[in-house]
Amino acid sequence: MQIYWQSFGDFLAMGGYAPFVWGAYGVTALLIALEIFLLVRGGRTPADGAGRSPQPGEKPRG
Amino acid sequence: MAINWFKYSSPASFYPLAGRLAPWFLATGAILAAAGLAIGLLAAPADFQQGDSYRIIFIHVPAAWMSMLIYVVMAFWAGLGLAFNTRLSSMMAHALAPTGALMTFIALWTGSLWGKPTWGTWWVWDARLTSELILLFLYIGYMSLAASIDDPRKADRASAVLALVGVVNVPIIYFSVQWWNTLHQGSSVSITRSPSMAAIMLWGMLVMVFAFWSYCIGAVLLRVRRIIAERGRNAAWMGA
Numbered sequence: 500m501q502i503y504w505q506s507f508g509d510f511l512a513m514g515g516y517a518p519f520v521w522g523a524y525g526v527t528a529l530l531i532a533l534e535i536f537l538l539v540r541g542g543r544t545p546a547d548g549a550g551r552s553p554q555p556g557e558k559p560r561g
Numbered sequence: 562m563a564i565n566w567f568k569y570s571s572p573a574s575f576y577p578l579a580g581r582l583a584p585w586f587l588a589t590g591a592i593l594a595a596a597g598l599a600i601g602l603l604a605a606p607a608d609f610q611q612g613d614s615y616r617i618i619f620i621h622v623p624a625a626w627m628s629m630l631i632y633v634v635m636a637f638w639a640g641l642g643l644a645f646n647t648r649l650s651s652m653m654a655h656a657l658a659p660t661g662a663l664m665t666f667i668a669l670w671t672g673s674l675w676g677k678p679t680w681g682t683w684w685v686w687d688a689r690l691t692s693e694l695i696l697l698f699l700y701i702g703y704m705s706l707a708a709s710i711d712d713p714r715k716a717d718r719a720s721a722v723l724a725l726v727g728v729v730n731v732p733i734i735y736f737s738v739q740w741w742n743t744l745h746q747g748s749s750v751s752i753t754r755s756p757s758m759a760a761i762m763l764w765g766m767l768v769m770v771f772a773f774w775s776y777c778i779g780a781v782l783l784r785v786r787r788i789i790a791e792r793g794r795n796a797a798w799m800g801a
Contacts, residue, residue, distance in 0.1 A: 500604045510603075514613035519678050523617045523671040524602075527624070531776065534663055535587075538783040 572649050572789045579782040579789075586779030593772035601765035608762075617675040619765050622749075623773035625668035628696060629731050631661035631777060635703075636728040639721035651717035652792065654724060655707055656785035660777050662700035669693060680744055688737035689745035692730055699727040713792055 504510040513520040569575045601619035608615040635657040642651030672690070673683045684690065703720050710716035733740075738747045749758050758766075 500599070502603050503606050504603070513616070514607055516612060516614040516616075516678055519614055519674045520616050523620060523674040526670055527620050527667050530663055530667065534660070534780055538780060538787070 570649055576789045579786050583779045583782040586775050590772050590776035597768035597772050605761045605765050614678040617671050619769045621671040623770040624664045627773050627777055628665040628668050631657050632731055636724040639724040642717055643721040652785055652788045656781045656788055658700055658704050660780050665697040685744050687743040688741040689743045692734040692737050695730055
């Protein structure tokens with residue numbers, strides 16, 4: 500695979516369309532990162548088995 | 562070997578399965594996205610008419626396709642839940658909606674940023690753009706309706722009706738460029754004729770389509786787990 504660009508600056512400039520191309524890619528990446536963050540936030544749910552409530556008379560864990 | 566598919570129609574057995582599958586789909590999505598972006602942003606040459614602005618295609622088209630496909634799948638699961646009163650079907654429909662809305666927004670956003678340099682305008686009320694905007698409103702309406710009803714089974718039924726009515730919009734989006742004289746161009750890729758784009762550009766786009774597919778499946782599996790956990794908080798198998 501051959502790289503089309505002459506230099507890194509060339510790549511960033513996107514032939515003069517930098518605000519449009521990077522605006523599109525940047526917002527997309529940001530929103531997908533946000534969705535993943537929201538989905539994994541809090542991590543384990545009670546159904547993963549770690550969330551058993553303390554029984555009466557039992558000392559709460561952690 | 563006979564697989565008992567019905568086994569996984571119960572939330573309790575689908576929950577761990579979704580948890581095992583989601584990371585694989587997300588990882589596959591990430592690898593495909595890296596490959597697709599390398600082709601689309603590094604290897605592919607500029608377009609002879611549009612210059613480098615056309616590179617938005619590598620996210621615009623996959624997101625637009627996913628926005629329509631997810632809606633159809635969402636309406637399918639919602640309809641199944643409505644018809645057979647199956648819990649997991651309705652949960653799948655609810656899990657699909659936010660990712661579908663996200664894909665719709667990405668399609669509109671990237672389309673706007675592509676429209677400015679190529680058409681000279683951020684937005685135009687043509688049939689393709691307007692029907693895609695309606696799709697976003699349908700997703701938002703579906704989610705708002707489901708969230709506004711306290712009883713989950715009632716919420717499932719009411720939102721399913723909305724999802725099913727709204728599915729009419731999907732063929733309108735898809736065929737809008739043929740039915741009306743739109744500023745939006747017709748499709749560059751079709752099953753019935755050879756694509757009107759260079760091979761490397763087409764490959765970049767197809768790889769990105771599979772990356773989006775894989776990502777969306779992974780994200781929806783993670784979300785359906787959250788919904789199962791949320792709704793089944795008092796279920797015995799959760800050990801809560």
